[in-house]
Amino acid sequence: MKATLIIPAYNEEDRISEVVLSSFDAVFVDEIIVVSDGSTDRTVEVVQSLLHQDTRLKVLALPDNKGKASAMRQGVLDAKNSIVVFMDADLKGVQGKHIDLMVMPVVNGHVDMCIGRLLSKKFWSTAAQVISPWLSGQRALKKELFLSIQDTDKLRMGIEMALHRYSKQHKIPFKYVFLRGVSNTHKERKMGVLQGAVARARMYREIGSAIWAPGKRLKLKNYHFKKIYMRKMKRLFLKRSRKKTIDEKE
Numbered sequence: 001m002k003a004t005l006i007i008p009a010y011n012e013e014d015r016i017s018e019v020v021l022s023s024f025d026a027v028f029v030d031e032i033i034v035v036s037d038g039s040t041d042r043t044v045e046v047v048q049s050l051l052h053q054d055t056r057l058k059v060l061a062l063p064d065n066k067g068k069a070s071a072m073r074q075g076v077l078d079a080k081n082s083i084v085v086f087m088d089a090d091l092k093g094v095q096g097k098h099i100d101l102m103v104m105p106v107v108n109g110h111v112d113m114c115i116g117r118l119l120s121k122k123f124w125s126t127a128a129q130v131i132s133p134w135l136s137g138q139r140a141l142k143k144e145l146f147l148s149i150q151d152t153d154k155l156r157m158g159i160e161m162a163l164h165r166y167s168k169q170h171k172i173p174f175k176y177v178f179l180r181g182v183s184n185t186h187k188e189r190k191m192g193v194l195q196g197a198v199a200r201a202r203m204y205r206e207i208g209s210a211i212w213a214p215g216k217r218l219k220l221k222n223y224h225f226k227k228i229y230m231r232k233m234k235r236l237f238l239k240r241s242r243k244k245t246i247d248e249k250e
Contacts, residue, residue, distance in 0.1 A: 001083065002030035003103045003140060006075035008068050009034055009089035013042040015185060016089045020047060024054045025096025028103040029085070032057045035075045038065030043089075067156030068137075076146050083107060085140035090185040098179045102140040105175055113141035113167060113174035118182050133176055134164035137184075145172060 005023050009016050016034065023032050034047045036059065047059040060074060076084055085103050087094065098116065105114045116138035137160060149155070149162050167174055 001107050002081055003028055003083040003085050003107065004031040004033060004075075004079035004081040005029045005085050005087060005099060006072060006079065007032070007034045007087050007089050008037055008071035008075065009039065009043050009047075010037040010065060010068075010071075011039050011041045011043060012089040013039075013046050015091075016043055016046055017050065019087055019089055019091050019094055020050055020057065021053075022094045022096055023087070023099060024056075026099040026103075027096070028100045028107060030056055031080055033075045033078060034059045034089075035071040036061045037068065037071035038062050066153060069152040069155035069157070069159035069162075072146070072159060073152045076143055079143060082143050083140060084143050084146065086137060088137040088184055091138075092183050092185065093181040094179070095181075098138075098182055101177050101179070102138065105177070106140045106142065111173045111175050112145055113139060113163070113172060115139045115174060115176050116179040116182075117176050118184060119178045119180050135160045138179060138182075139163075141174075 005026065007016070007019060007023075020032070020034065023029060032054070034043075034057070036044045036047070039061075044059055044061045047057070051057055051059075060078060062071060062074060072086060083103065083106050085099060087099065102114045102116045105111050115133065115136050117133045117136055118138070139160075141163070145167075146163070149159070149166055152159060152162075155162050166172070
């Protein structure tokens with residue numbers, strides 16, 4: 001059994017090729033779909049320039065930016081396999097073996113979802129995974145599990161939180177694996193300090209919306225967890241913004 005790799009991307013022309021090229025070495029993948037979520041740069045053109053290198057690769061160019069969750073759903077609907085694996089488009093140090101590491105437990109039937117935790121020498125990438133590993137954008141899962149999530153078009157960056165919440169509520173078996181040597185590119189580095197900070201704040205808001213989804217009654221223990229989580233995210237965001245500001249001045 002093989003899996004379909006889905007890479008949602010928005011304005012990642014400078015980073016997408018590294019992730020795509022690394023995926024060519026994945027043994028358990030026989031389809032690779034890059035979904036451009038209304039990118040306004042050359043993301044689509046960069047991927048198209050790689051099409052001749054591997055027949056498994058194709059690109060879906062969505063006309064409008066509707067958010068990560070919507071792009072992921074389009075990829076899932078287009079996927080031919082019953083197992084899908086997601087990778088962010090801005091990763092550094094990723095290799096085909098990392099993709100296989102996430103896919104194998106699902107292919108073997110041990111779990112329905114396997115989440116990859118980034119582990120590298122980059123402090124902020126690793127720290128964020130320690131605080132909230134369930135928010136990782138790297139995961140393999142059964143296609144039917146993803147399609148069980150309601151209102152994905154509204155979730156945007158809150159899709160990982162929604163998947164985690166659904167899995168816990170329905171007792172879906174899942175596990176974590178470490179993706180050693182892999183890190184992501186922070187929004188402040190991609191967009192600059194100001195625009196990156198705005199984008200990060202928007203991301204946290206979308207994650208918060210998934211946590212406090214309408215129509216769901218919070219249990220007391222979950223309420224305390226959510227307060228702690230949001231406090232940690234706020235502290236991490238402020239520290240990162242201050243550090244980036246100091247680096248820019250220097």
